[in-house]
Amino acid sequence: MASSIIGTPKLQVYACPHCGETINTTMQRCTFCSRLIHPEQAAQAAAEMSHISAACNQASLLKIAATGEGIQVVVRLFIHSTAFGKAENLIILSAVTFTVMHWWRKYGDIQTTDPDYAPAKKSVIAVTAATVILLPAAILMTFIL
Numbered sequence: 001m002a003s004s005i006i007g008t009p010k011l012q013v014y015a016c017p018h019c020g021e022t023i024n025t026t027m028q029r030c031t032f033c034s035r036l037i038h039p040e041q042a043a044q045a046a047a048e049m050s051h052i053s054a055a056c057n058q059a060s061l062l063k064i065a066a067t068g069e070g071i072q073v074v075v076r077l078f079i080h081s082t083a084f085g086k087a088e089n090l091i092i093l094s095a096v097t098f099t100v101m102h103w104w105r106k107y108g109d110i111q112t113t114d115p116d117y118a119p120a121k122k123s124v125i126a127v128t129a130a131t132v133i134l135l136p137a138a139i140l141m142t143f144i145l
């Protein structure tokens with residue numbers, strides 16, 4: 001079981017493998033269905049839930065970053081932008097692209113019925129498509145326009 005920095009066992013939540021209700025890793029028996037929970041089963045389920053949660057959180061941040069940068073690139077196409085502004089777009093879009101590639105490598109093949117994962121994956125697909133368009137646009141704006 002994972003421990004926090006003060007040495008006590010870290011409380012993690014996960015879906016009961018028997019009834020699907022959310023319980024935590026300190027429970028030896030599910031409070032909803034009363035079935036016994038094996039500690040290793042609990043730890044594995046908690047780790048999986050934590051992984052899915054991280055995937056969804058990072059997908060949400062990517063969507064926010066890509067939307068903001070997309071708006072900036074489009075606005076800078078129509079108004080004069082300083083070299084600093086263009087370089088800023090390029091740097092941030094490069095970081096978004098790197099993070100998108102990292103997301104696909106780390107979370108892209110998760111097999112789960114978690115209802116939050118599918119919309120998160122769809123938003124990363126949209127961000128991936130946006131970066132395929134926006135990154136070349138930012139490179140063009142920085143070095144050619």
Ligand SMILES: [Zn+2]
Nearest residue numbers: 016019030033
């Ligand atoms: Zn249960």
